[in-house]
Amino acid sequence: MYTKEHNRTRLFSRIAQERASDGFDIIIDDASHIADLTRISFWHLFDNHLKPGGLYVVEDWGTGYWSDWPDGMTYRQHPFFRERILSLLKFIRASRRIPSYSHSFGMVGFIKELVDEMGAHDLTRGLLTGKPKRQSKFRQVLVVPSMVFITKSDSPQSGFRDSVACG
Amino acid sequence: MIKVRREDAIMSEDPPTDALEGVEVRKRIYTEQIVSEDRTPHDKERALSNDYLAPLDLNNYHTDKITNGYMNVYGPILAPLRSKPIKLLELGGSWWGVPPALAGLFLERYDRRSGPKACNH
Numbered sequence: 382m383y384t385k386e387h388n389r390t391r392l393f394s395r396i397a398q399e400r401a402s403d404g405f406d407i408i409i410d411d412a413s414h415i416a417d418l419t420r421i422s423f424w425h426l427f428d429n430h431l432k433p434g435g436l437y438v439v440e441d442w443g444t445g446y447w448s449d450w451p452d453g454m455t456y457r458q459h460p461f462f463r464e465r466i467l468s469l470l471k472f473i474r475a476s477r478r479i480p481s482y483s484h485s486f487g488m489v490g491f492i493k494e495l496v497d498e499m500g501a502h503d504l505t506r507g508l509l510t511g512k513p514k515r516q517s518k519f520r521q522v523l524v525v526p527s528m529v530f531i532t533k534s535d536s537p538q539s540g541f542r543d544s545v546a547c548g
Numbered sequence: 549m550i551k552v553r554r555e556d557a558i559m560s561e562d563p564p565t566d567a568l569e570g571v572e573v574r575k576r577i578y579t580e581q582i583v584s585e586d587r588t589p590h591d592k593e594r595a596l597s598n599d600y601l602a603p604l605d606l607n608n609y610h611t612d613k614i615t616n617g618y619m620n621v622y623g624p625i626l627a628p629l630r631s632k633p634i635k636l637l638e639l640g641g642s643w644w645g646v647p648p649a650l651a652g653l654f655l656e657r658y659d660r661r662s663g664p665k666a667c668n669h
């Protein structure tokens with residue numbers, strides 16, 4: 382059993398060095414269910430200590446829908462003022478590019494960030510006529526109630542952190 | 549029901565006798581014995597998926613992975629890995645039942661008191 386250390390990433394690296402120097406096959410995060418902490422753990426372990434083709438599981442991401450969870454918030458389908466403003470913008474044709482409303486509190490927001498990485502091929506392309514700068518680090522993302530399964534690509538791309546901000 | 553847990557990374561460094569030994573989980577090959585040889589590889593895989601929980605006595609494991617129904621999700625997804633040695637890291641698995649429960653998916657018959665048992669299928 383490894384207990385809390387001040388530097389989480391250093392702890393993870395120490396665990397990996399002692400237990401799986403060639404990387405883990407499966408990593409399961411059933412810890413804090415706090416988005417900021419989960420994000421740090423995820424990218425450090427995924428990038429550095431998960432084997433190509435390995436599986437990373439994040440549990441209990443639905444906490445982001447709970448207002449009594451530290452970083453969660455009760456889901457609101459149509460925030461009143463946002464809808465009024467967008468309706469006005471559409472009416473006066475001030476904008477044709479209006480984003481869909483999406484709940485992004487806590488773990489729910491973190492899980493939705495993973496979609497950006499899954500779409501790295503198009504994300505780094507930028508334009509219809511643009512060229513992709515890299516492929517996704519994910520082979521696939523499977524989202525099921527309360528759990529998400531991220532399978533690492535067999536050939537991870539380099540330079541990810543410079544090109545896409547994911548927390 | 550989700551319970552707040554510490555921000556610890558948990559692995560069994562010095563496990564008790566009834567816990568998972570180390571982080572390397574090896575699945576026994578006896579599951580192949582319950583799959584007839586005339587089935588296609590797809591049928592075999594499906595059979596393994598459907599049978600993954602049958603040999604487990606879930607009362608031996610104290611983890612919300614069972615009460616939340618997560619084991620039913622893990623089973624089919626991890627089924628392709630059951631014949632391979634794996635290294636698994638769980639963060640926050642601060643309850644003693646969690647690693648053995650997952651190990652049970654691979655070891656088929658895991659007794660908390662004496663460890664994995666041979667399968668009689």
